[in-house]
Amino acid sequence: xxxxxxxxxxxxxxxxxxxxxxxxxxxxxxxxxxxxxxxxxxxxxxxxxxxxxxxxxxxxxxxxxxxxxxxxxxxxxxxxxxxxxxxxxxxxxxxxxxxxxxxxxxxxxxxxxxxxxxxxxxxxxxxxxxxxxxxxxxxxxxxxxxxxxxxxxxxxxxxxxxxxxxxxxxxxxxxxxxxxxxxxxxxxxxxxxxxxxxxxxxxxxxxxxxxxxxxxxxxxxxxxxxxxxxxxxxxxxxxxxxxxxxxxxxxxxxxxxxxxxxxxxxxxxxxxxxxxxxxxxxxxxxxxxxxxxxx
Amino acid sequence: xxxxxxxxxxxxxxxxxxxxxxxxxxxxxxxxxxxxxxxxxxxxxxxxxxxxxxxxxxxxxxxxxxxxxxxxxxxxxxxxxxxxxxxxxxxxxxxxxxxxxxxxxxxxxxxxxxxxxxxxxxxxxxxxxxxxxxxxxxxxxxxxxxxxxxxxxxxxxxxxxxxxxxxxxxxxxxxxxxxxxxxxxxxxxxxxxxxxxxxxxxxxxxxxxxxxxxxxxxxxxxxxxxxxxxxxxxxxxxxxxxxxxxxxxxxxxxxxxxxxxxxxxxxxxxxxxxxxxxxxxxxxxxxxxxxxxxxxxxxxxxxxxxxxxxxxxxxxxxxxxxxxxxxxxxxxxxxxxxxxxxxxxxxxxxxxxxxxxxxxxxxxxxxxxxxxxxxxxxxxxxxxxxxxxxxxxxxxxxxxxxxxxxxxxxx
Numbered sequence: 001x002x003x004x005x006x007x008x009x010x011x012x013x014x015x016x017x018x019x020x021x022x023x024x025x026x027x028x029x030x031x032x033x034x035x036x037x038x039x040x041x042x043x044x045x046x047x048x049x050x051x052x053x054x055x056x057x058x059x060x061x062x063x064x065x066x067x068x069x070x071x072x073x074x075x076x077x078x079x080x081x082x083x084x085x086x087x088x089x090x091x092x093x094x095x096x097x098x099x100x101x102x103x104x105x106x107x108x109x110x111x112x113x114x115x116x117x118x119x120x121x122x123x124x125x126x127x128x129x130x131x132x133x134x135x136x137x138x139x140x141x142x143x144x145x146x147x148x149x150x151x152x153x154x155x156x157x158x159x160x161x162x163x164x165x166x167x168x169x170x171x172x173x174x175x176x177x178x179x180x181x182x183x184x185x186x187x188x189x190x191x192x193x194x195x196x197x198x199x200x201x202x203x204x205x206x207x208x209x210x211x212x213x214x215x216x217x218x219x220x221x222x223x224x225x226x227x228x229x230x231x232x233x234x235x236x237x238x239x240x241x242x243x244x245x246x247x248x249x250x251x252x253x254x255x256x257x258x259x260x261x262x263x264x265x266x267x268x269x270x271x272x273x274x275x276x277x278x279x280x281x282x283x284x285x286x287x288x289x290x291x292x293x294x295x
Numbered sequence: 296x297x298x299x300x301x302x303x304x305x306x307x308x309x310x311x312x313x314x315x316x317x318x319x320x321x322x323x324x325x326x327x328x329x330x331x332x333x334x335x336x337x338x339x340x341x342x343x344x345x346x347x348x349x350x351x352x353x354x355x356x357x358x359x360x361x362x363x364x365x366x367x368x369x370x371x372x373x374x375x376x377x378x379x380x381x382x383x384x385x386x387x388x389x390x391x392x393x394x395x396x397x398x399x400x401x402x403x404x405x406x407x408x409x410x411x412x413x414x415x416x417x418x419x420x421x422x423x424x425x426x427x428x429x430x431x432x433x434x435x436x437x438x439x440x441x442x443x444x445x446x447x448x449x450x451x452x453x454x455x456x457x458x459x460x461x462x463x464x465x466x467x468x469x470x471x472x473x474x475x476x477x478x479x480x481x482x483x484x485x486x487x488x489x490x491x492x493x494x495x496x497x498x499x500x501x502x503x504x505x506x507x508x509x510x511x512x513x514x515x516x517x518x519x520x521x522x523x524x525x526x527x528x529x530x531x532x533x534x535x536x537x538x539x540x541x542x543x544x545x546x547x548x549x550x551x552x553x554x555x556x557x558x559x560x561x562x563x564x565x566x567x568x569x570x571x572x573x574x575x576x577x578x579x580x581x582x583x584x585x586x587x588x589x590x591x592x593x594x595x596x597x598x599x600x601x602x603x604x605x606x607x608x609x610x611x612x613x614x615x616x617x618x619x620x621x622x623x624x625x626x627x628x629x630x631x632x633x634x635x636x637x638x639x640x641x642x643x644x645x646x647x648x649x650x651x652x653x654x655x656x657x658x659x660x661x662x663x664x665x666x667x668x669x670x671x672x673x674x675x676x677x678x679x680x681x682x683x684x685x686x687x688x689x690x691x692x693x694x695x696x697x698x699x700x701x702x703x704x705x706x
Contacts, residue, residue, distance in 0.1 A: 008314040012321060100372050190552045191365040202552045211372050222469070225610055226627060234624045252368070 020160075036160035037148045049107035051166065055175035061104075066139075068102050069083070069214055072109055074132040074143055075167045075176050076216045084121065086113045087208050087219040089177050089179070094228055094236055096213050096220060099252045105243035105262070108177055112194070115154060115182030118164050122147040129170070144168045154182045155195065162195040182204070198231065370578060370609035375465075378604055379577040381457060382509055385430040386582045388692040401689040402582065404593055406434040406657030406673030407461070410441025411700055414683040415450065417464055418698045426454050432580060434657040435595030435613065438573075440678045441703055444561060448569050458576040461658065462593035462613045466554075470562035472568050528667025578612045579604060586690050589651035596658040597634040599625055600641045616659050629661060633672040642669040666695060679704045 005161030017286040046058050059067060071091070079086045088096055107276065113121065126147040133140050141170035146168060147251040150161035165178035181192040181200055190202045204223035211220055221227055228237060240247035245254040347543050370377040386398050403422055408415050424431065438444035440463070442482050451458065458469075559656060560668040565573075580593040581604075592598060597615040598607055601623070608625060617631030618624065635654070642651050659665065664684055665672030677683040680702030 002651055004311055005314065008311060012314055096372075097369075110445045203554050206555055207466065207473060207558075209373060209469060210472070211374070222466070225608065229624065229626065234619050234622050237624060238622045 006226075009256050035150070035158055037150055038146075038161075038163055038166060046107055049175075050173035051168045051175050052172050052173070054168060056173070059172055059174070063172075064107070064174065065102065065104055066244045067169055067172050068106065068109060070132065070134060070139055071143070071167065071169050071174060071176050072102060072214045073134070073216045074130065074141065075109075075111065076146075076218050077132070078130050078143075078167075080123070080217060084113070085117055085208070085219070086178075087114075087221055088213055089221075090231065093220060093224060094232060096211070096218075096222065097228055097237065098254070099246070100212055101214055101253075104254050104256065105245055108175060110177050110179070113164075113178060113180050115151075115180040118147070118151050118178075118180035121145070121165060121178075122151055138172075142169050151180065153195070154180075154184045154193075157195070159196075164195070180211065200227065205210070211254055214286065373609055375460065376575070377607075377609065378579040378581055379457075381430070381432075381580060381582045383583070386584065387586050387688055401429045401687055402432060402585070403429055404432045404434055404655050404671075404673065405687070406446050406675075406684060407431065407436040407677065408438075408441070408683065409463075409658065410444035411448055411677050411703065412441075412443035412446040412450070412681060414677055414698055414700045415447055418683050418685055418696070421698055422492050422687055422696050423470050424454075432593055433458040434593055434655060434673060435459045435463070435576075436657060436674075438467060439463035439558070439561060445564060445569065448573070452569070452572050457569045457580050457593075458573070459580050459593055459595050460573075460576045460578055460613060462574065464573050465613055466558050467565070468570065468574055471565055474559075474562055519692045536617040539668055551582035578609055579607075584650075586688060586693070587655075588653040588688065588693070591653050591655060591688075593655045595656060596627075596653055597625065597656055598638070598639045599623055599634060607698050616660075616662075629659075633659075633662065635665065635667055635672060639667050639669050664671040664695070664697075673682055679706075 015060065039056045041047045041050055041052050046064075047055070050058075060086050075086075078084075087109070089112040091103060091106050092109045094109065116190065125145050130143045130145065131140070132143060144167075145165065146228045147165040148161055148163060150157070151164050153161065156162060162179070163177045167176035167178060169175065179196070181194045181198075183189065184193055185191065192200045192202060192205065192261055200221075201223075204227060205221045207222055209222055209224070210220040211218055213220075225237075241260045242254075244256055244258075244260050246257045246260055247253075248255045275288045307309070309373060340341075381402075385400075385402065386514040387402060403424060405415070405418065419431075431451065431458055433451055435458070437447050437451065437458070441447075505632035578594065579598075582591040582593075585591040592604070594609060595613045596611070598604075598612065599615075599618060611625035614627040615634055616627055616629045618634050618637060619626060619631050623637065635656075638654060645651070651669060653669050653671065655671045655673065657672070659672055660674045660676040660679070662672060662674075663681070664675045666686075671686050673684045673686055675684045677700040681700055682697040683700055684697040687696055
């Protein structure tokens with residue numbers, strides 16, 4: 001009996017200590033964001049979509065959309081001019097799929113580059129500022145290309161530096177997220193991943209297709225539809241009412257309407273489904289491995 | 296003695312139980328803490344409400360014809376030609392007269408040749424192809440994989456064949472256009488450099504007033520063309536990575552997979568005429584009132600029933616195999632419902648009421664020769680030692696003719 005009690009106490013003590021360790025580890029992991037390079041004024045929409053350095057105020061619907069359109073155009077024009085290979089991704093690609101434009105409820109834009117391009121971008125263009133004038137000459141903006149010093153790390157790591165670079169509108173703080181994809185697993189040649197567990201087959205990305213986005217020449221992955229279905233499930237290609245907008249089959253635009261719920265009632269599909277489902281399974285396996293390793 | 300023993304032993308047991316419960320709780324906590332740390336946990340809690348609300352917002356009704364992303368003009372935005380009509384005098388049908396009698400004036404559709412030139416020649420001989428009166432249609436993927444893509448291309452061009460764009464033509468043509476684009480940029484650069492040099496030498500002559508040699512655009516064009524054609528045959532130029540263009544240094548294109556390499560190689564071999572011919576192939580070749588088949592659409596991979604032709608997903612026409620069971624979204628995977636199954640089921644519902652549409656296609660080698668009432672799947676896997684199949688449509692009847700193929704690809 002004594003032995004049993006002793007044994008149980010040891011087990012309990014051990015568990016409590018471990019649990020406390022895990023708790024403190026998690027605490028460390030979550031709150032201070034010591035390693036995070038890009039800083040935003042908030043963690044949820046809309047403030048998470050501004051760069052802290054340039055954030056002044058939350059823009060209204062029209063200004064934000066206007067800013068995003070010029071962000072997209074300027075990025076595409078600059079990369080074409082400088083011969084930087086880039087293609088549109090995630091929610092931005094989904095917007096292209098519907099009508100070749102930005103999804104009007106989106107807060108940021110996503111583009112991808114290869115990891116090699118990313119490194120060269122870091123060497124050649126980091127912290128460079130670019131001036132932009134719209135085609136009609138009415139809008140003048142300045143953009144900053146900021147490359148995350150953590151680009152050497154090609155796996156998720158602590159998860160705070162999954163965005164490799166940013167194309168920031170210095171006037172408002174809104175930005176384009178730039179992520180690089182690279183081969184990180186030697187046993188899986190031809191499989192590329194970004195730092196947020198998105199996996200791509202090389203043959204699904206290249207050869208890139210030429211198209212227009214926001215009426216500017218742009219590139220998209222070869223297998224864009226399969227990529228979208230994998231990332232967002234088929235629903236993203238089917239739903240015609242979303243975030244206060246309804247798809248107008250006549251004009252082929254997403255119209256802002258009052259009778260479709262927006263905001264907290266229907267959380268943004270783009271932000272939520274951006275994390276693919278693979279996270280869960282690989283997370284569990286990886287963490288079980290960690291558990292065994294710990295022991 | 297027995298009496299006081301009980302109260303002392305009882306608390307020990309319950310304390311042990313308490314301990315074990317505590318241990319169990321902390322173990323669960325520990326295991327949970329390790330299994331779902333930080334990001335994943337947050338991510339899960341974010342996903343759950345979405346799954347719930349989305350079910351309300353989008354429930355795909357399997358009986359409702361679905362216009363996914365209705366009319367996105369995808370083909371236009373991808374620079375692809377969606378549909379072309381076969382000239383009426385080439386379509387066999389009732390009441391039409393053909394040169395050379397009743398049995399002539401056929402339409403012969405051949406799927407997925409994949410560069411198997413000899414097989415194509417013997418198949419054409421077997422169906423007694425008459426270039427004068429018969430109209431040949433290639434249902435896509437005539438090139439790539441096999442040994443003689445360019446010979447196949449030249450033969451069908453010679454016969455004035457109709458064609459649709461397959462996924463392989465699509466890939467090769469994208470490579471081709473990008474190579475052309477690169478060449479153009481290179482030329483422009485060269486020109487700029489030469490101009491600079493020229494300006495310099497002019498300056499060094501202390502502006503003597505001698506006008507620079509007249510620029511002869513015709514001559515220049517000829518030279519460019521020679522240059523380009525030479526490059527086409529130059530084996531040292533076969534891979535982009537070997538280009539010495541300093542600008543391409545920024546884009547070390549990771550062309551590393553076998554497919555990308557072989558596709559690029561083939562794209563480099565295409566002549567301008569061959570590429571132009573291929574590029575003119577639409578996604579859908581349409582024949583109205585074809586004998587007793589009704590309207591016939593020749594495509595490479597498939598079509599989704601209930602969606603207007605102009606609303607079909609341009610890329611899926613070249614790639615689909617099955618449909619998502621809920622929303623009928625096309626995918627190239629084979630784990631859904633075969634699109635042809637839906638097509639036949641829906642067409643049969645309206646039997647006897649108006650004209651039907653028959654789809655002739657290739658692409659689905661895994662399903663093999665697949666002749667159904669309203670769909671005709673012709674890819675019988677020639678390049679991997681199967682057969683090369685033709686669907687022959689004459690004014691009175693249709694037949695399937697095929698020849699055996701060499702076992703060229705083994706994987």
